[in-house]
Amino acid sequence: MALPVYASPLERVWYFARLTICALIFLFLISPILVVIPLSFNAEPYFTFTEKMLAFDPEGYSLRWYDMLLTHPGVPTDVPRDASWWAQVWNEAQWVNAAKNSVIIGFFSTIVATVLGTVAALGLSRAEMPYRKAVMAILISPMIVPIIITATGLFFFYSNPCSVLTWTGLEADSCGRLAGTYLGVVLAHATLGIPFVIITVTATLSGFDHSLTRAAASLGANPTTTFFKVTMPLILPGVISGALFAFVTSFDEVVVVLFVAAHDQQTIPRQMWNGIREQISPAILSVATILVIVSIALLATVELLRRRSDKLRGVTGR
Incomplete structure (x- = not known):
């Protein structure tokens, strides 16, 4: 001002x-x-x-x-x-392969985190949902609890999920190891990204006019049509912002990868970690510079989406 x-x-x-x-x-x-x-x-x-x-x-x-x-x-x-x-670079260059793994894992973990986080935020935004504060605290706990604790828990669960499920009283006749698999890494990164999606979408829903959904229902629209035609277009900037945060969280994560990924599942942060431990090279600084540029671009996108969301919700003066 x-x-x-x-x-x-x-x-x-x-x-x-x-x-x-x-x-x-x-x-x-x-x-x-x-x-x-x-x-x-x-x-x-x-x-x-x-x-x-x-x-x-x-x-x-x-x-x-x-x-x-x-x-x-x-x-x-x-x-x-x-x-x-x-073509040889694409297939053999170590840093390029690490970048491909980071993008693939980040893409699928972002999809999982965005879908689950958006559904959770929609439920938490309803006033009639019981124990909302307790459920919210549990869902965002991965971003509060130290990452080393989360990684350790995921490692023990992924190493022998059958024993953990049996201990909790659930049926676990057929289950396989998730440690050392791409599915396990994707689910682990999605676990870390879901809280960011929940917080971002919940903030968007806080200014949502629910009379619009009631008006759609009064005109004969079913809940599915109401969601995709009314709710989703208005909260889409918040959903995309949460997805970008989830992608950045996955793209930058190294601790969980060290615990649950196999030795050949190298991501960019893990490759940087190995480079620092084994052979210190200024190439790490080059990767860091590229990551900074990518992060700035993503943050700029988030800010543009935030302004668009405020405009759609009628919020001015920001």
Whole structure:
């Protein structure tokens, strides 16, 4: 909000002090990103700024670490980069395979999390639902409980689901291990993404005008038609926002993958973890820079969807 012309001297001082404090907090939050991005263009295999980089010498900057993402470990670098070379990159490059796994796992876990989270939010938004607060607390617990505890629980359940189901008194005559399978990783990531979908969709439903659904019912629409023709179009920005948060959660997750995934199910965060443990390379900074750009694009999309949702719900002044 702009400073009014009739503001007192004290209000002017507080106004500029507040802007300064906000700028310092913003700088504190983005300073790690500001350091990582230029270091990813370092021509030397170091995690520090070299003298040439500080002097803005072009020889101190290079795209070699981005190129390594396409050529590590066995893709040749001294051959023409034609269609066959790109096919080899697609099939053999370690970082590319990790990116493919991250996208595939993130895509399917996002679908599962979005569907289940939206259904849960619709139920929690109804005033007649009993124990809403208790159910809400349980459903969002994966984002509150330390991730290491969730990962440990998923590991023991996935390793021997039959024993766990028998212990709870359920029939478990036929069940297989989920540990080390893509299905297990997808379900684990969906578990972490569901709370974000629930919170986002619930916030959207808080301003939803339920008289619209009653009007649709009075005109003869059944519940299914009412949902897809009336409710879903109005809450769609919130659903998409929750889906984006679920995808980012899956795309950035490493702890759960370390516990429940097989050794050959490498995702980008797990590949970065292995790179830090086994062979420290500035290529990790290149991946981090790409992830930052992707995250910024997703957050910008979420903000645009939020504004569209507010516009649809008649909320102004934001």
